[in-house]
Amino acid sequence: MHLGRVIGTVVATTRGPGLDGIKFLIVQPLDKHQNDSGSAVVAADAVAMAGPGELVYFVASREAAEAMPERFVPIDHAIVGLVDHITLADDGA
């Protein structure tokens, strides 16, 4: 699991089977200090509460499909939580 920042939303009315009702958000993966790391992905919002600007954590590959109510849907990234705060030891916290 990694950190991500929600930077946008995607609307796609024509979808594959099992994807109905799933909110798609654009997520920018982050490193542990919350700097951009790698390219943005479109993730399903398994928490249904994430909005633009939100700091989240997300799972990839099969675990993303496992986050959905219906099993084995074609999802490869899914937001599974919103971050309230992070305390890092090397920040002197």
Place this chain on the structure above:
Amino acid sequence: MKLARVAGTVVSPISHPFYDGQRLLLCDLIDPDGTPNGYLIAVDVVNAGVGEHVLICDEGTSARQIYGISTGPVRSVIVGIVDEIS
């Protein structure tokens, strides 16, 4: 499995049901010689402390086995606290 050092904690009041009440630790992945190699957020089942070296199981089926569940969005689980690496 992967070697890591626990770098800190992640507090998340809103999450997928599986993660409700789970302890989330941000872990710096390291090579056996200590070279940093990325990071992971993992759920902790052995009560690891910040600064400790740990073993992370980073594969979904094994992770779900740890929780005795057949489905769930979990992959990275801290399964051991390392005393020594030689």
